[in-house]
Amino acid sequence: MTASPEILRCPLCQVSIESNGGALDSVQFSNGPKGTRSKLWSRVCQYLKTPDQQRQCINQDSDLRGVEQMGDAFPDAPSIDLTKS
8 A cells, every 4th residue: 555645734835745755746836737846946935034934944855855947937037128219
């Protein structure tokens, strides 16, 4: 019998992580498709400011989230030429 995944909920951002113990973990964002821990880190967790926030975050372990992948971060906004009239 296989163990069912553990569902973790972050007390800060309320994201749910279906935990299988690392790289196969699945993150359910409040909007949009499921993602990875590295995507959650790129878009949310890295911006925590205080040690208390970092302590509460369930996605601080770099071994569990892995390296940032292409497409994890939000794309840069296109340049706007403000000099044209």
